[in-house]
Amino acid sequence: MTPNRILVVDDDVSLRRIMKMQLEEAGYQVDLASDGQQAYEMLREQKHQLVISDLNMPTSGGIDLLRRISEDDLQTTLIIITAFGTVETAVRAMKMGAYDYVTKPLDFEALTLVVNRAMERQSLLEEVRNLRLALDQKYGFESIVGRSKALLRVLDQAARVAPHDTTVLIQGETGTGKELLARAIHHNSRRKNKPFITINCGAIPRDLVESELFGYTRGAFTGATMDRAGKIELADNGTLFLDEIGELPLEAQVKLLRVLQQGEISKIGSSHPVKVNVRVIAATHRNLSSMIEDENFREDLYYRLAVVPLHLPPLRERKEDIPELVEHMFRKIRERHGLNSVSLGASVMPHLLAYRWPGNLRELENMIERLLVLAPRDEIGVADLPEEVRKSRPSSSALLLDLPDNGISLEGVERELIVRALERSGGNQTQAARYLDISRRTLAYRMEKHGLAPDPQQAERP
Structure with missing residues (x-):
């Protein structure tokens, strides 16, 4: 897209030429169209950041052009030109999505100010779209590297459940990418523009779990000098990701069950419940069924959480993904540290395939970063691998x-x-x-x- 490009649409030849001259003097690139139909065809062929269109033209006018821009999502900003007597129609155009309007006879100084503001707005919109695209690429399912059947099966299930508000329980060993999958589900849901709040249930001191989750009111306990919202309230209308849910104390499990059943929380120190609308995604590396038998996890909470259970396979069960994962991680970490001259020797891969990777993706990524930053030469060989990986004997099980x-x-x-x-x-x-x-x-x-x-x-x- 050529930056700062404007399309002027008017059936008045003289006015079109004058506007082109004035806007080019202001530093913009300007194209001309005689009616809405010609403008629409030009917009389909080349992106313009801004359109300035007369409201009333003999064939296709500004309202019709605005409607077609909106229907085709052409991602441009539109300013309406109108005579004084048709201001009401111009206001209607703004309700339909036009940015602003200017009246005839044109004050070119005022027009330039409106154009400058519209360009600033369009630039911000472009930035937001680019950021959203970057987020989609970062957290979408395509960001989860691998093509093994075991992984694709889980991604297919996650993609199907993502658009719905169904509660999801992600199970898998430490380092298998449970949070990444949870974020992908959120960013492919109707709540993608709302908060994604994460809380690690195993990282909070036991006596602070309830205040972190549910919040508290002023004076609820010593040191509570003001009201504070908990993580669940902060996630209202968005997604709450409860990592390591198996570490949640039993007393907090009872309150979490109420959130799932009734959609409300009770802050510490308050007798008035607060309504919340959250989607819950939980994750754990623990065997919750065994914890239920040992009476360390509530069975009713388990069934509320495991509406859709997803199991992320460990890396040893998807070894055919290791070459692609290594290439992806190696390239990303190499660029981050500016080590573009370092490469991975061909003799290394059989050892990576033979190793069991108890720490899964996290262990693999940490090892690759360590190899890169400590590389004594431009090519990393078997001798540079950690001892436990180096001693893993390549066998037929590592054959792809x-x-x-x-x-x-x-x-x-x-x-x-x-x-x-x-x-x-x-x-x-x-x-x-x-x-x-x-x-x-x-x-x-x-x-x-x-x-x-x-x-x-x-x-x-x-």
Whole structure:
């Protein structure tokens, strides 16, 4: 889009030319149209930040143009030009979305002031749209990296539930991205422009949980010198994300149940309930069913929270996502620290695939950042990996296979592996057998089974 571009629409040729001259002197780029239809076609072809249109024209006037701009969401600001006797119609145009109006005969100094204000408004609108787009990209489901079936299944369920106000319980190990999924659900809901309030139930001292969640009134306890809203009230009309819900004390669980059942809270020190409209998304790494059996979590609260339960798989169950995750994290962290010359050696990936990643995505990201900032050379190798990752022995379980839906030949896969191992070892059977973690005799037998003739010059060389 060319910045500060204005489209002037008027059937008066002389007035159009004068306006073009005046606005160009003020530093704007100006295009001209003779009626609303021509203006509409020009707006479809090229974006203009501002349109100045006469209200009444013989064919297509300003009201019709305004309606079509609104229907097609052309994202421009419109100023109406009107004669004094049709001000009421101009006001109606403003109610339909026009920014302002000016009357004939035109005061070009006043017009320039209105145009400057309209341009400032349009610039702010553009900034808001860009920020919203950035938020959508950051917190949308597409920001969650990975294409494994285990992950896509969860994302599909989350995308379906997002537009509704249904309560969601996200379960998964520490570091699997539960908060990121919760934010994606919020930003794809009807509440996306309302607050997203997070509270970590395990990070609040036990005696402060209720005041943090529900708030308090002045004089409710020593030190309460003023009324204070709790996190639930702050999330009114938006989304409340209760992270580590399994750490919530039983007495607070009773009050949270009331929020879910009746949509109201009771502040500490007040006998008057306050109505709230919040969508609750909870998350935990704990086994809530076991906690219910041990009487550490209320069964009725569990069923209120788990209307739609989502389970985020640990990284060890979606290893086919690791290469893409590593590339994404490596690029992001490298740019953040200005280390664009550092690369990741090809020998590293098999070890990353073999490691179990008990800390999941968080552990992977932290390790990549550590590797980058401590890199002694431009290429990170196996020797630079943490000991526990370096010692993870690459095995067939770390092999990435694209399994077709219509089945696959196990015999064919075995033959292909042997062929590749032999190519890798230059035809040396001893080295190929060592690479495949089988005996040389077993390799010879399987080569014979698959009709693979040995290279006589390479077969016996150690």
